[in-house]
Amino acid sequence: MSLVRDALTILAVCAGAFFFLAGTVGLLRFPDALSRLHALTKADNLGLGLIVLGLLLQTEGAFPALRLISVWLLGLLAGATVTQLIARAVHPGGLHD
Amino acid sequence: MNAATLYGLCSAVLVGLGLYGLIIHPEPLRKILAFNLIGGGVFLLFGVVARRGAAAGFGGDPVPQALVITGLVVAFASTALALALLVRLSSEPGRANLPSEGSGEEPMGGGPL
Amino acid sequence: MVFDAGLAVLVLGVAAWTIVARDTFAAVVGFIAYGLLLALVWVRLAAPDVALTEAAIGSGLTGVLLLGASTRVRRTKNLTAGKEPAAALRLAAIGLCVMVSAAIAVLVLLLPEPAPTLAAPVAANLAATGLGNPVTAVLMAYRAIDTLLEVVVLLLALLGVWSLAPDRLWGGVPGLHYRADPDGILTFDAQLLVPIGILVGIHIFWVGSVAPGGEFQGATILAAMWILTTLSGLVDTPSVSRRWLRLLLIAGPAVFVAIGLAGFAMAGAFLAYPIEHAKLLILIIEVPVTLSIAAMLALLVAGPPERSLHR
Amino acid sequence: MANFLLAAAGFVMATVALALVRILRRPAAAERIMAAQLLGTGGIAALLLLAEATGVPAAVDVALVLALLAAFVSVAFVKSADRPEADAK
Numbered sequence: 001m002s003l004v005r006d007a008l009t010i011l012a013v014c015a016g017a018f019f020f021l022a023g024t025v026g027l028l029r030f031p032d033a034l035s036r037l038h039a040l041t042k043a044d045n046l047g048l049g050l051i052v053l054g055l056l057l058q059t060e061g062a063f064p065a066l067r068l069i070s071v072w073l074l075g076l077l078a079g080a081t082v083t084q085l086i087a088r089a090v091h092p093g094g095l096h097d
Numbered sequence: 098m099n100a101a102t103l104y105g106l107c108s109a110v111l112v113g114l115g116l117y118g119l120i121i122h123p124e125p126l127r128k129i130l131a132f133n134l135i136g137g138g139v140f141l142l143f144g145v146v147a148r149r150g151a152a153a154g155f156g157g158d159p160v161p162q163a164l165v166i167t168g169l170v171v172a173f174a175s176t177a178l179a180l181a182l183l184v185r186l187s188s189e190p191g192r193a194n195l196p197s198e199g200s201g202e203e204p205m206g207g208g209p210l
Numbered sequence: 211m212v213f214d215a216g217l218a219v220l221v222l223g224v225a226a227w228t229i230v231a232r233d234t235f236a237a238v239v240g241f242i243a244y245g246l247l248l249a250l251v252w253v254r255l256a257a258p259d260v261a262l263t264e265a266a267i268g269s270g271l272t273g274v275l276l277l278g279a280s281t282r283v284r285r286t287k288n289l290t291a292g293k294e295p296a297a298a299l300r301l302a303a304i305g306l307c308v309m310v311s312a313a314i315a316v317l318v319l320l321l322p323e324p325a326p327t328l329a330a331p332v333a334a335n336l337a338a339t340g341l342g343n344p345v346t347a348v349l350m351a352y353r354a355i356d357t358l359l360e361v362v363v364l365l366l367a368l369l370g371v372w373s374l375a376p377d378r379l380w381g382g383v384p385g386l387h388y389r390a391d392p393d394g395i396l397t398f399d400a401q402l403l404v405p406i407g408i409l410v411g412i413h414i415f416w417v418g419s420v421a422p423g424g425e426f427q428g429a430t431i432l433a434a435m436w437i438l439t440t441l442s443g444l445v446d447t448p449s450v451s452r453r454w455l456r457l458l459l460i461a462g463p464a465v466f467v468a469i470g471l472a473g474f475a476m477a478g479a480f481l482a483y484p485i486e487h488a489k490l491l492i493l494i495i496e497v498p499v500t501l502s503i504a505a506m507l508a509l510l511v512a513g514p515p516e517r518s519l520h521r
Numbered sequence: 522m523a524n525f526l527l528a529a530a531g532f533v534m535a536t537v538a539l540a541l542v543r544i545l546r547r548p549a550a551a552e553r554i555m556a557a558q559l560l561g562t563g564g565i566a567a568l569l570l571l572a573e574a575t576g577v578p579a580a581v582d583v584a585l586v587l588a589l590l591a592a593f594v595s596v597a598f599v600k601s602a603d604r605p606e607a608d609a610k
Contacts, residue, residue, distance in 0.1 A: 006522060013529045013570070020533045020563060024540040027559065033551060040555055044562050051529075051566050055573050058522075067581050068569065070406075074588035075565055077403065082558045082595040084395045086551045100214040104251060105318030107218040111225055113311030118229035120303040126234055126276075126283055130241050133272070134225055137248055140260075145318065148255045150327030153334075156256025156577075159344035160328040163353060166263045166345070167360050170426055170503075173267045173275075174367035177510040180279040181371040185514065187283045213531045220538050227545060236545060239553045242594065243541065246564050249583055250534075253571055258579035265583050270590035274597040388600065396596060407589055414582060422579035431586065434593050441600050 005057050012054030019047035037083055044079035048072055105145040111138030125183050129176060136172045140165045214254055221247045234283075238276045245269030258422035259345040262414065266430035267507075274437065275511050340489030342420035349424065350492045354481045358466050361499060364506045365463060372450055375515040381451035382515035390443030400442035407435040415500055419489070425500040432500070433507035440512070447512050455505070462502025466495050526574035530567040537563030554598050561591040 019042055026039020052072040059065050115138060118131030143161045150158030224247060228240040245268040252261035332344050332352070339351045349357050375382065390397055408431075415428025439445040448455050469491055473482040483491045537560050544556035565584045572580035 009522075010525060013526065016566065017529050017532050017536075020566065021536045023559065024536040027540045027555070028543050033549065033555075036552070037555065040559055043559060047533075048562055048566050051533075051569060055569055058573055064578065064581070067585065071565060071569065071581065071584050071588050074403075074406070074585065074592070075562060077399070078588060078592035078595065079558065079562065081395055081399050081592050082554065085595060085599040086555060100211060100254060102318060103211075103214055103218055104255060105321075106315050107221060107251075109311045109314035109318060110222055112314055113307040114222070114225050114229055116310055117303055117307040120306070121300060122229075124234065126280060127237060130228055130237055130276070133241065134228060134244070137225075137244065137268070141248070141251065142314070142318070144252060144255045144257055144260065146321070146325070147257060149321060149325035150329055151256065152327045152329040153332070155329045155333065155344055158325075158327045158329045159332050159348050160353070162257045162260055162345050163348035164356075165257070165260050166349065166424075166426055167356055169260075169263050169267050170360055171363055173272055173507070174364050174510060176272055177275055178367045178370045180275055181374050181513050184279055184282050185374045213527055213534075216531055216535065220534065223538075223542075231545075236553055239557050240545065242557055243560050246560060246587065249587065250564060250567060250571070253568065253575075253577060253580045253583060256577070258577055258583060261580070261583045262586055265586045266590065269587075270594060273594050277594075277597055396599075399592060399596060403589070403592055410585060410589055414586065417582075421582075423582060427586070431589065434590060438593055438596060441596055 009054040009057045012050050012057070016047045016050030016054065019043055019050065023047060034087065037086055041079055041083055045076060048075050101145050101148040104141060104148075108138045108141035108145065111135070111141065114138075125186075126180075129179050129183070133172065133176060136168070140168055143168075217247065217250060217254065221251060234280050235277075238273070238280045241276060242269055242273035245272065259343070259424065259427075262422060262427040263430075266427050266434070270434060271430055271507060271511060274434075278511075278513075338485050338488060339483075339492065341492065343418060343422065343424070345422070346418050346424045350496065351483065351488070354470070358463070358470065358481070361463050361466065361503065361506075364503065364510070365459065368459070368506050368510055371510060371514050373514075379515045379518050381449065383447055383449045383517040384509060384512040384515050385440065385447050386516060388441055388443035394442075396442040397444065400438050400444055404435045404439055407431055407438070411435065411504075415496070418496075419493075425496050426503065429500045429503035430507060432504035433511070436504065436508040437511055447509075450509070450515055458505050459502055459509075462499035465498045469495055523574045526570045530570035530574065533563050533566050533570070554595060558591065558595065561587060565591075 023039050023043025026042065027036050030036045030039055049072055052068050056065055056068055059068065112135050115131045115133075115135030118134065119128055122128055122131060143165045144157075147157040147159075147161035147165075150161070152158070221244065224240055224244045228237050228244060231237040231240060245264060248268060249261045249265040252258070252264055329344075332348060335352070336342075336344060336347055339347045341347045341350070372384075411428045411431035413428075414423040414431060415425055416423075418424030418428065440447050470481040473480055476482070476484045476487075540559055541556050544552055544559075547553070565587050568580045568584040568587065572578055572584070
């Protein structure tokens with residue numbers, strides 16, 4: 001049982017790490033700011049989410065699990081805010097900088 | 098070489114880097130940044146000393162760790178004061194001469210009161 | 211070990227960027243990254259209490275302070291217009307800094323073995339404080355006088371910042387007034403984030419007695435949430451001459467000093483706690499001190515008064 | 522398991538650092554904040570992995586604080602780039 005759980009953790013963490021790599025590649029390769037932003041949100045939402053999922057399988061008890069999930073939700077919120085604000089900043093008619 | 102020594106050497110380089118920035122940059126804001134960089138290096142040195150003093154079931158000596166926490170807060174307070182001074186100074190147009198009338202606007206950094 | 215080496219290289223790289231970057235704003239972003247990476251280093255050095263403080267103050271609040279200052283100084287045109295240093299000075303500076311670094315590096319390599327430590331006495335007396343976290347015990351019991359003085363330093367720094375206000379704005383309202391946009395992301399963010407943040411702040415403060423966390427870390431988060439509400443325009447910063455604000459600022463240090471003086475009567479020394487009530491007294495000090503520190507930190511970020519009292 | 526998680530943390534930090542090196546050179550301020558955001562997320566992920574790998578559960582609290590302040594710093598960034606004029610009446 002614990003072997004299956006470990007295998008699932010490794011799978012999820014690897015997938016999460018892959019999305020971080022994908023986010024980096026996108027950030028480096030995409031031509032304009034908006035599509036780079038699109039790549040960045042993949043790392044934020046999916047990479048962190050998958051790593052949290054993998055670690056959830058290793059934790060016992062409700063409180064540590066709740067803490068992990070709230071880290072992910074806060075990360076999502078931060079990502080969503082930044083994405084909104086930066087999109088407005090790079091969009092013509094928005095902020096210029 | 099263990100991790101603590103590694104970070105100790107890292108802190109030595111950080112202090113050097115910060116000192117260089119403090120000397121070289123003419124802009125006050127960059128000097129404040131560089132000074133904070135030195136601070137980070139010094140705190141890290143304390144952390145290394147704390148880590149080496151791990152004993153009695155603790156991962157590190159709690160006394161230097163507590164000192165660093167105090168230091169971080171004080172560093173923040175002094176940075177805030179320095180930045181407020183800088184912003185105030187930069188908002189004063191042409192400080193080369195004294196104000197013509199005593200209308201309350203005192204020259205920044207003026208003579209003894 | 212490989213991880214540590216990589217992390218150290220990354221810290222050094224970001225620090226070097228902060229120094230060499232041409233643009234001040236880029237250097238500020240570099241500094242925020244530096245604080246964030248140092249938080250990781252503190253976890254590696256088995257100092258999670260410090261990691262929390264670094265993440266909250268070193269990276270978060272200092273970052274916000276620097277971001278605000280960098281745009282304002284840039285906007286009002288550079289006041290220095292200083293010249294680039296000459297090559298000779300640059301070389302001399304490099305020489306000096308290499309020597310300083312080398313001296314510290316040698317000292318690090320020559321640190322005494324076995325390392326001197328106060329961990330054992332702290333552990334031996336931990337039970338007497340009723341606390342489970344040795345760092346909190348040091349801050350609140352063995353070196354409580356340092357902590358008291360630190361709160362006073364914060365208060366003095368705040369008075370210093372306030373005294374930078376021009377005479378006509380004396381006792382006015384710090385910072386700028388932000389208009390709330392009811393449909394904007396910022397309003398949504400503040401409404402969602404602030405309650406969660408206050409909860410996290412109280413959690414970090416509360417676990418400080420038994421686990422990493424404590425008053426400074428909790429207070430920083432509370433301060434950040436206060437600043438967020440003013441940034442989003444939901445609440446305006448109070449004028450600095452408000453009586454409740456001044457009472458809030460002074461409550462922490464006052465209770466701290468009062469209990470310290472009571473220590474003469476109860477246990478025969480300044481800031482000495484009688485053993486049977488140690489934990490309760492520490493808690494009575496910590497709650498107002500945390501609230502006072504939160505207010506001080508938030509007002510330090512807000513800066514000197516910029517709007518007059520009579521609007 | 523611990524070694525794997527530590528390696529994963531190292532990998533995440535390495536990819537993030539790679540992005541950081543390239544992005545910090547670009548001129549636009551928005552891109553720099555993007556880089557800082559990516560570093561923040563990477564740091565949070567690395568902290569969570571470290572907490573499990575080295576058995577320091579408090580590192581999760583550090584990650585929690587970072588996640589909370591990441592949103593805060595980004596808000597402050599936009600506000601500082603778009604400061605309304607002082608209405609000193």
